[in-house]
Amino acid sequence: MTTTESTRTSEPVLQLDGVRKEFGGVVAVQEFNLSVYSGEVVALVGDNGAGKSTLVKLVAGVHRPTAGQIRISGEEVTATDPRQVRELGIEVVYQDLALADHQPVYMNLFLGRELVTGPFRRLDKKRMARETQALVDELDVRIPSAKAIIRDLSGGQRQGIAISRATQWAKQLIIMDEPTAALGVAETAKVEELIDRLRRRDLAILLVSHDLDQVMRLANRITVLRRGVHVGTRMTEQTDKNEIVSMITGLQAADERA
Amino acid sequence: MTTTTTETAARRRTSLGSYDFRPYLVYIGFVLIFLVMAVTLRDEGFLTSGNLLLILQQTAPITVMAVGTVFVLSSGEIDLSIGSVVSLSALVSAVLLRDHGFVAGIAGGLLTGMTIGLINGLLVAKLRLPSFLITLGMMGLVTGLSERITRLQPVPSTNEVFNGLFGAGSLAGVSTLILWSGAVAVAGHCIFRHTRAGAHVLATGDNVGAARVAGVNVDRIRIGVLVASGACAALAGMLYTGRLHGATYTLGSADLLTVIAAVIIGGTRLKGGVGTVVGAVVGSLILGLLNNGLILAQFTPAEQQIARGLIILVAVVLTLREKKT
Numbered sequence: 001m002t003t004t005e006s007t008r009t010s011e012p013v014l015q016l017d018g019v020r021k022e023f024g025g026v027v028a029v030q031e032f033n034l035s036v037y038s039g040e041v042v043a044l045v046g047d048n049g050a051g052k053s054t055l056v057k058l059v060a061g062v063h064r065p066t067a068g069q070i071r072i073s074g075e076e077v078t079a080t081d082p083r084q085v086r087e088l089g090i091e092v093v094y095q096d097l098a099l100a101d102h103q104p105v106y107m108n109l110f111l112g113r114e115l116v117t118g119p120f121r122r123l124d125k126k127r128m129a130r131e132t133q134a135l136v137d138e139l140d141v142r143i144p145s146a147k148a149i150i151r152d153l154s155g156g157q158r159q160g161i162a163i164s165r166a167t168q169w170a171k172q173l174i175i176m177d178e179p180t181a182a183l184g185v186a187e188t189a190k191v192e193e194l195i196d197r198l199r200r201r202d203l204a205i206l207l208v209s210h211d212l213d214q215v216m217r218l219a220n221r222i223t224v225l226r227r228g229v230h231v232g233t234r235m236t237e238q239t240d241k242n243e244i245v246s247m248i249t250g251l252q253a254a255d256e257r258a
Numbered sequence: 259m260t261t262t263t264t265e266t267a268a269r270r271r272t273s274l275g276s277y278d279f280r281p282y283l284v285y286i287g288f289v290l291i292f293l294v295m296a297v298t299l300r301d302e303g304f305l306t307s308g309n310l311l312l313i314l315q316q317t318a319p320i321t322v323m324a325v326g327t328v329f330v331l332s333s334g335e336i337d338l339s340i341g342s343v344v345s346l347s348a349l350v351s352a353v354l355l356r357d358h359g360f361v362a363g364i365a366g367g368l369l370t371g372m373t374i375g376l377i378n379g380l381l382v383a384k385l386r387l388p389s390f391l392i393t394l395g396m397m398g399l400v401t402g403l404s405e406r407i408t409r410l411q412p413v414p415s416t417n418e419v420f421n422g423l424f425g426a427g428s429l430a431g432v433s434t435l436i437l438w439s440g441a442v443a444v445a446g447h448c449i450f451r452h453t454r455a456g457a458h459v460l461a462t463g464d465n466v467g468a469a470r471v472a473g474v475n476v477d478r479i480r481i482g483v484l485v486a487s488g489a490c491a492a493l494a495g496m497l498y499t500g501r502l503h504g505a506t507y508t509l510g511s512a513d514l515l516t517v518i519a520a521v522i523i524g525g526t527r528l529k530g531g532v533g534t535v536v537g538a539v540v541g542s543l544i545l546g547l548l549n550n551g552l553i554l555a556q557f558t559p560a561e562q563q564i565a566r567g568l569i570i571l572v573a574v575v576l577t578l579r580e581k582k583t
Binding site: 082083086092094096098099100101102103107108111112113114116120121122123 | 451452453454456457458460461464465467468469471472473474527531532
């Protein structure tokens with residue numbers, strides 16, 4: 001397809017091959033091909049109802065494709081099991097944040113994977129708080145304390161926590177579904193900085209976003225869906241906003257084999 | 259310029275005024291009520307060690323059920339069947355005790371409560387029905403069973419080992435009622451605050467979706483809290499049976515609201531996600547103090563009822579006002 005992809009030597013972190021998804025008789029995603037490599041941000045764009053959320057759920061292991069293959073670091077995902085996907089090193093930052101509002105930051109970071117100590121398997125709150133503090137310091141997410149209650153944090157801080165949690169566990173790929181949709185300008189800038197920092201840590205990021213300016217700023221490549229059809233993938237530096245818009249709206253026909 | 263200064267000043271004032279004192283309300287309330295009663299009811303013998311121990315003993319079944327209810331409410335569910343489980347477990351326990359002996363009596367009582375809890379849990383978790391409706395229905399069903407099982411006849415308990423172990427006796431000078439409620443409170447507190455299960459109960463009540471995507475088995479949490487609640491209610495029923503040397507179908511019939519009030523006053527959030535076992539224990543002691551004080555002050559039962567209702571209303575209003583964000 002594109003030049004960089006053919007010159008890459010490493011295996012893609014995420015590879016979708018002819019992925020198709022039908023719900024009953026309705027085709028949500030027709031035939032989708034995409035490879036995502038570590039150290040790059042790939043943006044997934046498209047209008048409402050284009051199939052972006054379905055695609056995210058397919059990769060997250062919530063849905064199973066009707067046809068086609070999903071490989072994570074070469075290993076095929078077979079079961080419909082979010083846990084298997086997570087064990088393979090993929091984390092999803094959901095649009096609704098998915099944080100427990102009345103719990104402290106560190107319990108959210110370790111939710112479902114709490115550290116325990118001693119013969120009675122007592123929660124190791126000190127260690128969880130310490131490791132949380134170290135992580136948010138490293139990622140420059142500024143919160144009053146790892147013991148702060150989520151509810152007392154701003155929207156940007158919360159999104160920072162949600163992304164930090166994904167970072168803590170993702171060894172390969174983080175999928176972000178509209179990570180800045182609910183945020184103000186300054187907070188959006190902070191989250192974008194954070195995404196850039198994760199790329200430099202050699203993680204792969206699949207970014208779902210409506211904000212084309214943001215996509216042009218952050219993504220290495222942009223892939224477009226329209227009504228379940230994979231319109232095409234572009235290198236960000238070889239395209240512009242106008243081309244992406246015409247791909248989204250259908251002014252430009254789909255590539256021969258996207 | 260002047261407006262900005264006043265605005266900042268105003269903001270500073272609100273931030274001081276809106277200091278969230280509610281987590282400590284239950285402890286402040288406990289001390290205040292205790293002091294008021296110590297002064298006003300001194301001549302009625304409120305402060306004697308005998309009376310204070312009596313309060314602890316009388317509160318024990320409520321405390322035991324309050325611990326279970328902390329788990330249920332924190333997980334975002336509610337168990338309205340606990341009061342009815344008290345009487346059915348007590349009756350089953352007393353009948354088995356009479357006909358089949360000590361072990362059958364204890365096992366039968368506990369199993370009754372846990373089975374009802376399990377049915378509640380399965381209906382809530384597997385059919386995704388609201389626990390409010392399921393346990394409301396269960397309350398009616400179990401109340402009917404309690405009335406039917408012995409045709410409204412009380413069942414005496416003549417097994418002195420059972421009576422001693424569950425309420426009438428004492429160990430090293432401490433009433434077994436106090437020992438049981440203390441043990442349940444300590445165990446409940448440790449599980450709630452210091453285990454993964456406790457953390458998962460809170461997360462489930464706080465944000466089910468978040469808990470689920472984080473790999474928490476929310477169905478198991480919901481079933482677990484309702485079984486625990488049933489077990490606590492059954493233990494409370496056996497404590498009544500032991501203390502009163504017998505069981506009747508009316509046991510526990512007034513306990514549901516008392517327990518929920520104790521837990522809410524203690525600082526547990528009705529909508530889930532926030533809970534405290536220590537607060538619930540203190541909450542149940544506050545209600546026990548009030549009960550005792552109103553009797554010592556020679557209020558008639560109707561007046562006691564009015565006073566209790568008023569105090570619970572005030573406490574709940576103070577506790578439940580959600581912090582403005």
